[in-house]
Amino acid sequence: MEKWRAADRLLKFSSRFASAVNWNNSCKSKQGKYFYSVATTVHRNPLFSIISPDDISYFKTLLGERGVVQDALALDAANTDWMGKYRGSSKLLLQPKNTEEVSQILKYCNSRCLAVVPQGGNTGLVGGSVPVFDEVIINVGLMRNILSFDKVSGVLVCEAGCILENLISFLDDEGFIMPLDLGAKGSCQIGGNVSTNAGGLRLLRYGSLHGSVLGLEAVLANGTVLDMLGTLRKDNTGYDLKHLFIGSEGSLGIVTKVSILTPPKLSSVNIAFLACEDYTSCQKLLLEAKKKLGGILSAFEFLDSDAMSLVLKHLDGVRNPLPPSIHNFYILIETTGSNETFDKENLEAFLLHSVESGLVANGVLAQDINQASSFWHIREGLPEALMKAGAVYKYDLSLPLEKMYDLVEEMRVQIGPAAKVVAYGHLGDGNLHLNISAPAYDDNILAKIEPFVYEWTSKNRGSISAEHGLGLMKAAKIHYSKSPETVQVMASIKKLLDPNGILNPYKVLPSSLLSQN
Amino acid sequence: MEKWRAADRLLKFSSRFASAVNWNNSCKSKQGKYFYSVATTVHRNPLFSIISPDDISYFKTLLGERGVVQDALALDAANTDWMGKYRGSSKLLLQPKNTEEVSQILKYCNSRCLAVVPQGGNTGLVGGSVPVFDEVIINVGLMRNILSFDKVSGVLVCEAGCILENLISFLDDEGFIMPLDLGAKGSCQIGGNVSTNAGGLRLLRYGSLHGSVLGLEAVLANGTVLDMLGTLRKDNTGYDLKHLFIGSEGSLGIVTKVSILTPPKLSSVNIAFLACEDYTSCQKLLLEAKKKLGGILSAFEFLDSDAMSLVLKHLDGVRNPLPPSIHNFYILIETTGSNETFDKENLEAFLLHSVESGLVANGVLAQDINQASSFWHIREGLPEALMKAGAVYKYDLSLPLEKMYDLVEEMRVQIGPAAKVVAYGHLGDGNLHLNISAPAYDDNILAKIEPFVYEWTSKNRGSISAEHGLGLMKAAKIHYSKSPETVQVMASIKKLLDPNGILNPYKVLPSSLLSQN
Ligand SMILES: Cc1cc2nc3c(=O)[nH]c(=O)nc-3n(C[C@H](O)[C@H](O)[C@H](O)COP(=O)(O)OP(=O)(O)OC[C@H]3O[C@@H](n4cnc5c(N)ncnc54)[C@H](O)[C@@H]3O)c2cc1C
Ligand SMILES: Cc1cc2nc3c(=O)[nH]c(=O)nc-3n(C[C@H](O)[C@H](O)[C@H](O)COP(=O)(O)OP(=O)(O)OC[C@H]3O[C@@H](n4cnc5c(N)ncnc54)[C@H](O)[C@@H]3O)c2cc1C
Structure with a gap:
């Protein structure tokens, strides 16, 4: 860990x-x-x-x-x-x-x-x-009690102020894990996770919070307590209102309790670090991995050569895992299963086949926990490396898989030599972290990025926010990802549930839509 | 198949x-x-x-x-x-x-x-x-075009009138499966499935439609077309309105297009039929199966001795798979994975261990497709057997796992010798199909069942409809599963989106809440 x-x-x-x-x-x-x-x-x-x-x-x-x-x-x-x-x-x-x-x-x-x-x-x-x-x-940070945990169903019910990491530790003792995990787990609260519909590192395997959150308690602007705190996997009695609150970023109500389905902790984790020569191979590899690794595939992350160079340059103690040269693309594959021998053989067979078929140019399977964490460190160290490299413009995009890297290449043409375009992300989820790294913040560079990046994303039916939400930063940009009719319905739901607009004003939706008249 | x-x-x-x-x-x-x-x-x-x-x-x-x-x-x-x-x-x-x-x-x-x-x-x-x-x-049955299928991401986009079975066949050729499957697949439409949030036989493995439906197009009562037809796995831009339509049973809009994440077809399927002597063992076995079979567990169904006796008596050609006696409980376990040898050995080891530890009294692993389908036939033949046995009162309930069978036992006491209480269901999902089988329909029997069954379910925070919805049958019973405040918000959303109440009137919500004044 x-x-x-x-x-x-x-x-x-x-x-x-x-x-x-x-x-x-x-x-x-x-x-x-x-x-x-x-x-x-x-x-x-x-x-x-x-x-x-x-x-x-x-x-x-x-x-x-x-x-x-x-x-x-x-x-x-x-x-x-x-x-x-x-x-x-x-x-x-x-x-x-x-x-x-x-x-x-x-x-x-x-x-x-x-x-x-x-x-x-x-x-x-x-x-x-x-x-x-x-x-x-x-x-709600003082509301941090675990209310119940059912070892048979794996359903955890807790107050919204519980810190994610504390929930993870609690479950660890019970032989379970949270279906989500993020770098910010030491500080973020489960209520915040639900309110942002946080994605994180386990989404590929365990799906989004819309799937794993079974119930919520939330308080509306007028003080009404909505008890939607079901603990059932299946419940088709009326509209499933909890989904309105998942990802509503505090603008519809305050989440006070959460009921969530947690998966059992599995004992065997394997990690491979691979190189591909083109983006098409990365895509094909993902498809193969989904087929061949079936239920045990738990992460499929990618980074490009600029990302790798950056990590090697700016992060202490990181070595090229596949020397001597830098390849065009790298893929980190993680499997999580219940059988050490079978899982490892399974992954090995998959890797061998991928090398033979030419999808993978080179690769290495982690032999111990140190090597495994050194691989993860490359992928997870990217934000830090970017910070060290200077100014960085960050975009968290969802894009159709086949189009994803086109944006990166077009952005390179668009920006020219003034800045580096560095791409990495959760390929398995179609989530690109697009970073433009420049020596310093510069309006000329920004003008080349925006609105280009939003327009491109919109044209290709992508999302301008895969996991971070809209908040204040992108409230006025929602139209790039959502149709006017849909945004209008969102606004009318906001007005219905919070007529005075007191909950997290200026965020999520364009203020112009929420004015009283 | x-x-x-x-x-x-x-x-x-x-x-x-x-x-x-x-x-x-x-x-x-x-x-x-x-x-x-x-x-x-x-x-x-x-x-x-x-x-x-x-x-x-x-x-x-x-x-x-x-x-x-x-x-x-x-x-x-x-x-x-x-x-x-x-x-x-x-x-x-x-x-x-x-x-x-x-x-x-x-x-x-x-x-x-x-x-x-x-x-x-x-x-x-x-x-x-x-x-x-x-x-x-x-x-919308004439709207039955498949609009796109992306082999890399597994995202299928189609019109709402597509018959589920046709989608399954289409995907089969592409090496994928639908994340849901039901007995009615030859007739039901994907738009109907989405509108009822259908559960079915694959929910344990692939989760509910709230997780796998990525986008929808729906038409509101006033004709407004809501384009929420995203194809992205992650999109946190505003409220995720599609969830309002999933399971709204045609009362908020007409679903016209669906985008859905489909899993790759895996090659190795194994089925075991087991006997347990008490309900506690069934629960423990489920927990063990989740842990030991991890990602490959795809079904965990149960039936009790009355259910087995009924099937043996009324279904042609069915033989007791674990003779000579009838056990108290039966469990059907299915695994679906990508590796024949590993998966089978995995399941065998699990079964052996379960027998040794005393959880399982007896069991058999299907040796071929015929034996596998004879096991499924027992579980799936139950509705038919019940129909043949006479009159039947059917309840589709979600209950906390540990309480589920208490209801069955209390119902037996409540009903006495006048009728048989037959229990089976998707134990892995906490979904009980409770059936009261009587020689003929009889008001005295009904009076012993209702409102008892609803009150019991409500008291134990269960759901009076796990997968079938409320429709006309249970519109007025929603309060047994949802708090008054929650139902009130549902009603105000209904009024917001359909002010004249023209969409599927008299269904889902109590009419009293929807009157104009
Ligand atoms: C190092 C780092 C790594 C990260 N990694 C990821 C990642 O992998 N995936 C990802 O999706 N995000 C990631 N994030 C973003 C962030 O951690 C998540 O959005 C997280 O879910 C926020 O939780 P929080 O408790 O800190 O909420 P806050 O930041 O306090 O609030 C976030 C939003 O939720 C609202 N909110 C908070 N609590 C409640 C409540 N109880 N009721 C109603 N509204 C509430 C707030 O009003 C605000 O709009 C990362 C952030 C950092 C700093
Ligand atoms: C043999 C059998 C087995 C079944 N097994 C299961 C099972 O395992 N799991 C399960 O959950 N259900 C099951 N069902 C119930 C049923 O099949 C499902 O509810 C199915 O999803 C209904 O689809 P449909 O197209 O037939 O919809 P319909 O029966 O035509 O309609 C169902 C509801 O959805 C609405 N609706 C239909 N189409 C649309 C649309 N395009 N837009 C808006 N609203 C719409 C209708 O108004 C109605 O309220 C079973 C039924 C049978 C007969």
Whole structure:
């Protein structure tokens, strides 16, 4: 499990680094706020009230002193996002201890027209988890009880403030795993994961949270508690409302409890690192792997030669796993199964066949846990390597598999020699992490990337956000991925469930669609 | 593939049988309609218009003669459900050829306040697919084109009228399978499957349609076409609206296109038939199977001794697979993998260990396709055996695994010697098919079953419909499975998307919640 530790170190490192580099990307005026990287001006909604001493008294009576945080240092942290790119100016952070308190808080805020931001571990990457102006921050981090675990069905029920890593450890003792895992697991909360529909490293094997979350409890803007906390795998009684909340980024309700189907922990994990000479071979290899490795395939990650060169240059202690040259593409394959011997032989046979058929140019199967984690380190170290290399423009795209690498190549032509285009991602999920690495942030470069990247993605029916959500960063860009009619229905559902628009304003949907008239 | 054929034969048989037995369960009056088995009176909504010659002319101009069916025989079939239990009196069946026509039909019906029933293969089991009164029937069966199939990602895009079996055959040639399969596959349409969130025989392995359906196109009551037809595995841009339509039983929109992730066809299938002496052992065996068989476990079905006795008595040519005695419980395990030798050895080792540890009292591994299909025939022949045994009250329940069999035992006490309680189902999914088999339908027996079965299910946080939906049969019973607040939100979403309530009225939600004032 070395690889996760590496990712957590990265988390700390990048956080510091990002604050230093990007800090002045956002600048405030009295009325509006301009975000450099998104070229969007957001104005405070004048219908929202400003917090008063009476409000504070109310919350203190409701939550006690501990639940009402006004301390400058704590507020500073809660106002600033993980990248140091977005910063709000909230004066109040509330920490409810149970659903009833969340309900009372929202009921009050709704009646007073006080805007709120639900915040989890604050590891989101699209500016969704911090206030834009003076919204009240609500963090359910004190609600961190595991409510039940059924060893037969594997169903875990817990409060939304549970840290993902704690759930993983808890399940480990029971012989189970969470169906999702991410680099931010040491900080992110399951409620935040659900609210962003987080993808992560196990999606290829265990599917999305729409499949594994069995139930939710959520509190609506007016304080109504929606008990959708089923623990059943099958339930066809009416509309399955929980899906509205999965991925709604705190804009429809606050998630307070989660019920989730967890898979048993399997004992045999094997990892191979392979080289392919062209993108077509990568695609074919994926198809073959799905067929031949069937149920045991648990990761199929890819990186291109620029990504590999970057890692070799900027990450300490990383060596080329397939020397001497750099190949055009690399694939990391992981299998997870229940039978050491069979699984390994299975993977070996698959690799041998792939080499013989010419799909794979070269490859190596990890012989021990150290080698395995050194392979993962290459793939997972990419964000860190990019940070070290200078300025980086990051795009998290879903694209039809056959088109995915065309974008990378077109982007190279589009950008020219001014910047490097570095591609990697979850090939098995059709998720491309497209990074443009430049010596420094530069408006000329940005102008070559946007809107080109969004338009290209849209033209090819891709998604401008595979896993990170829209947040503040891409709220106004939703039309690149969704049809106007669909966005209109989203807006009407938002208005239906949150008529005053107090829940996470300015995020997810274009503000123009949500205005009262 | 013997087993599916058996299921299709059953479909034809049961249909005839059911008409004969249940026919006069529903009786009409001018104003209201009383359904014997649900003890619910439904009144025609007087706000709905009655079809006029002008309407017919409009539809003929729009769809051509072929698209407007008024023939008595065809209407009779479309007015009658698969069980012969529900019967409407619609005078008009429309058959649009494309989304634009569906849109025009709905726009017109909405403006005229003409109620409609979307109908697929009409194999639904809860009275959802037929009119209650004179609603216009809309069947998208002519929209049966496969629009695209991507061999690398396995994503199939097709029109909603495609018959499930045709999709299965199409994929078979491509080396893929549908992630769902059901006994009704020869008739049911993929649009109907999506609209009922059908479960079926592969759910344990491939999850629910909320996981595998990647995108939809649906037409709202006012004719608006919602293009949510993504083909991406990951897309976090706004609320994932398609989930509202999955399982909404035609009450929110007409599904016109479907995009679905299909798994590759795997070559090695193994089937074992086992006996356990108590329910606890069945549960433990499931847990072990999930752990030891990991990714290859594809079915875990159970039946009790009463179920086995019934099959042996009423189904021709079935022999006790584990003679001489009848055991308390039977489990059918299926594995599907990619490696013949490994998979078989894996299953054998698992079975051996289960026998040694005492979980399994006796067992047999199918040696060839004939033996395999004879095992499946026992499990799949149960509905037929029940029909032959006399009258049967059927309940499709989800229950927490550890409680599931308690209900069966309590039901036996509750009913006494007047009827037999027969239990089987998808244990791996927590789905119990509870059947009360009696010599004849009898109000005294029904009074002992209902509301007891619903109350018990509700008390134990189960679902009163695991896979069949609510339809007309259980619309008024939704409160047994969903909280009042949740049902209220469902009703407000229904009103938002279908303000005139023209889409499949009287179904899914209690009519009282949907009245205009
Ligand atoms: C190092 C690193 C690696 C990452 N890797 C991945 C990855 O592999 N895959 C991936 O998908 N993401 C990844 N992310 C992004 C991020 O971690 C996820 O989006 C995560 O799910 C956010 O959880 P959180 O608790 O930190 O939520 P926050 O960041 O606090 O909030 C995120 C959004 O959810 C809302 N929210 C939070 N809690 C609740 C609640 N209880 N109720 C309602 N709304 C709520 C917020 O309002 C906000 O809009 C990564 C981030 C980092 C820093
Ligand atoms: C022998 C047999 C075995 C079965 N086995 C299973 C099983 O294992 N698992 C399971 O879950 N179900 C099972 N069923 C029930 C049934 O087959 C499924 O519910 C199936 O998905 C219905 O599909 P259909 O096309 O026949 O829809 P229909 O019966 O025509 O309609 C069902 C509902 O969906 C709506 N609908 C249909 N098409 C559309 C559309 N295009 N747009 C919007 N709404 C639409 C209708 O209004 C209705 O409410 C079985 C039924 C039979 C007869």
